[in-house]
Every structure is written in C-alpha cells, then in structure tokens.
Amino acid sequence: MKDEHSVISENDFNFSQEVIEKLAGYFSRRVVGQEKLKFSLVASVIADGHVLIESVPGLAKTTAAKAIADAVHGRFSRIQCTPDLLPSDIIGTQIYHQHTGKFETMFGPVFANFVLLDEVNRSSAKTQSAMLEAMQERQVTIGGTTYRMPQDVFIVIATQNPIEQEGTYPLSEAQTDRFMIKEKITYPTVDEEIEILNRIESGAIEKKEPAVLSLRDVDRLQSIAEQVYVDQAVKRYIADIVSATRTPEKYLPKEKAAYIRIGASPRAAINFLRIAKASALMHGRTYVSPDDVKQLRHQVLRHRIGLNYAAVVDNVSVEEIIDGIVNAVPAP
Numbered sequence: 001m002k003d004e005h006s007v008i009s010e011n012d013f014n015f016s017q018e019v020i021e022k023l024a025g026y027f028s029r030r031v032v033g034q035e036k037l038k039f040s041l042v043a044s045v046i047a048d049g050h051v052l053i054e055s056v057p058g059l060a061k062t063t064a065a066k067a068i069a070d071a072v073h074g075r076f077s078r079i080q081c082t083p084d085l086l087p088s089d090i091i092g093t094q095i096y097h098q099h100t101g102k103f104e105t106m107f108g109p110v111f112a113n114f115v116l117l118d119e120v121n122r123s124s125a126k127t128q129s130a131m132l133e134a135m136q137e138r139q140v141t142i143g144g145t146t147y148r149m150p151q152d153v154f155i156v157i158a159t160q161n162p163i164e165q166e167g168t169y170p171l172s173e174a175q176t177d178r179f180m181i182k183e184k185i186t187y188p189t190v191d192e193e194i195e196i197l198n199r200i201e202s203g204a205i206e207k208k209e210p211a212v213l214s215l216r217d218v219d220r221l222q223s224i225a226e227q228v229y230v231d232q233a234v235k236r237y238i239a240d241i242v243s244a245t246r247t248p249e250k251y252l253p254k255e256k257a258a259y260i261r262i263g264a265s266p267r268a269a270i271n272f273l274r275i276a277k278a279s280a281l282m283h284g285r286t287y288v289s290p291d292d293v294k295q296l297r298h299q300v301l302r303h304r305i306g307l308n309y310a311a312v313v314d315n316v317s318v319e320e321i322i323d324g325i326v327n328a329v330p331a332p
Contacts, residue, residue, distance in 0.1 A: 008227050008286045016224045016281050020046070022212045023071050029209065030067035031060050032199065033192035039282070040183040041068050041157070042297060045218060046278035047226045049180025049271060050135055050156040052120075052171075052183045052303060057161060057183055065157045072218050072285055073211035074113035074153055081123035083169075087130035091140040105142055110134050113150050113215065117158040121168045129177055131156065135178040152215045173262070173306065180271045181299035229275035229287040233332035235273070235292055241297070242269045244325045245305050251328035252321070262306035273299050290331040297326045 008016075021040065027038045037053065041064060044051045053061050062078060069076035079090060092108035109115065112133070120128065133138050135156055138149040158179065160171070176182070190194065199205045244251045246263030276292040283292070301322050311321075 001119070003169050007229070008224060012220075012224045012227075013286060016221055017215060017284060018280055019217050019293060020220045023068070026071035026209065026212050027064065027067050030070075031064050032195045033062060033188045034060060034185060037061075037064055037183060037185050040181055043275055043278040043282060044155060044157075044180060045072075046281060047180060047271075047274040048155070048220055048222050050064045050178060051158070052134070052176065052179040052182040053157065053159045053185065054162050054182065055159070055185040056187075059187065061157075061185075062116060062118065062157045065114060069114035069248060070209070071112075071116050071211060072153070072215055073214045074215055074218075075111075075150070076114045077109035077112035077114070078116045081117055081119050081121075081127070083122060083124060085123045085127050087127050090127065091129050091134065092142050094143040103143065105145070105147075107142075107147070110140065111147075111149065113153045113155070115154075115156045117156060119161060120158040121160045121171055124167065125169055125172065128169065128171060132175065132178065152219050155205070176303045177265055177267050179303060180275055181296070182303035182304075183299055184308075212311050225274075225277050225281055228285075230273060230277065231287070234276075234288050234290060234293065237332050238269050238272045238276070238293055239330070241293070241301075241326055242266070242272070244329055245301065248325065249322075252324050256316070256321065256324055258312040259307050259314075259321060260305060261308040264301055264304040268300055269305045272296065275300060293332070294326060 023042050023045065027042065030079075030111060031038070040051055040053075045068060056059060066076055079085075088108065090110050092106050092110050092111070094103040095106050096103050103171050117123075117131070130140075134149055138154055139146050140149070141147075156179075192223075194204075245260065245268075248257035248260045248263070251257075272293060275296055276288045279292040279296060280286065280288045298319050302318050305318050305321060307316065307318055307321065311318075
C-alpha cells in the first residue's frame, strides 16, 4: 500500500514484497510454527539489527537462525557459549610462527553474516564484552589491529535460557541494549508438534534446500526499508513511549511506577523506528502506522526496562508494565 509521502518506487516496493515472501516461505518450510520468531527474524534482517531470543531448550532456535542464513546464502557461525569460553575463541587471535618469526591473524567465528551465540548468558562478562565492539561498531580489534565485519549483512542472534540460572552470567544493560529486539518463544501446539514428527519421519527436516535469495537481495531490501515513510506524529509517539519509561509516575499508578528501576535509552527509540519500518513493509505498506509501534512494544522494550526486586516478589512482568505505559500514551 503506497503512501503519498513515499519515495519508494513501485519497482522497489514489488521487489521488497517478493523478497519478504521468499524469506518467510523458506523459514516456514524449515521450521514448524513459531510465527513470532519468524516475524522477529525476518524483521531483524530487513532492519539490519541483532536479536536476543529467550526460551527453554529444544524449540528450534538454532534451526531457525540457520534457515534465515541458508535462505540468503549467507555465512553462518554457531558459537556455544560456556563459562570457559574466551574472547579470542569468538573474535580470533594472533598465532606466532617460529619458523618465520611472524604473527598470523586467525579470525574467529564472529566473521560471518549470521552469528548464533547459543546460551550467551553462560559465557563470562569478559567474553560477552568481546561482542560489544562487533555488534555496535561492526569491527573487532585483534592484536591492536582493527578488522571490519562483513559489510553486506552482519546479524547476531543470541539465545538464553530463562530457567537455568546456575553457572550463568546475566547480560549487562550495555550488552542487552545492543540487541534491536528481544523475542520470547514458547512450546509448539499439539498440532504443530505432530507436524514436527511427520516431517522428521519423512526426512523433510534434514532436506537441504537451495538458497532462494542472495546477500545482495538483502542489502537492497534493507536500503528500501530505510526509505519507508514515518510521519512526525508517529516519531513523536515513539519518543513519548520511550520517554514515559523514564518518567513512569506520570503515566502509571504510583505502585506500578515504583517497580521500574531504569527506563529505556535513546537506542530504544532508534530501534523502534528501524524495526517499525520493517514491520510496515512486511504488512505491505510504505509508511509506518501507530499500530506498527504498538505491535513491537514488547520486543523493543522488554530488555531495556529494568524492574526492581519488588516486581519479582509481586510477580509483576515487564510486559505488564510496558502495556500500562503504551496504553497511557496517546496515539496519533
């Protein structure tokens, strides 16, 4: 659906819809159900952002990440995070060759288009921090030399288990803020689980499908998404929501406002804007509506709002607080 303010050509719009359909279709052929995860991963590819996924083990997170990479013929790396994992195991290191008397730089698995950090909270704070430079500046420093990450597509998909806390290291606010969105996924339905069994029995799960897109297609899609129109009223709506997380006493009852320990940073507003543009394209529009912002409220804010211990004691979820804030902020 075109908007009068849109600068996206009809050719680019049709291209974006075709690419999104192919990417989503490829995902659905590889992963049963998980519609929320599909939306978040496809949107993150369009918006060129990193994703944090929270779920119990066995819900096809690795399969989903690999499916997105395979669909666009991208380089994929999986890093299993453990307490003894070192920063050099991720970014790489320098190896000294005695026979030549020179150091050789060995690049780590972070040099890929799609990097899966499995159970990221099992790695130490020092190892987690090794990803900060890569995620934000898209570069790493090895032996005093800076190396750029892949220029076309570089997306980090990290997972964490909310159940097991032994031997884990909670992600810092600086780390979580680098993720554009945080998605929570749950168990499949009975029908979906039956379909999983059917696919395993028929061998469809193991079947390797050829890529349906290229990294160049993704690069063009991201450029198109940047041109999606956002009205000033919608931008103010985004800014008002983010600002409300810092002054919750103006929007929430006193007892609920007291649960918030820290509000969202300006990076939340930036990511709201970027992911809302992706959502608009996925819904067949060249403009962002307030509904795009509302739909993404949990994904953008749930890892950026810090609740205090009283919220844990009273069993108050961050999603409940977010809903209260968004409902209280007038929409354009």
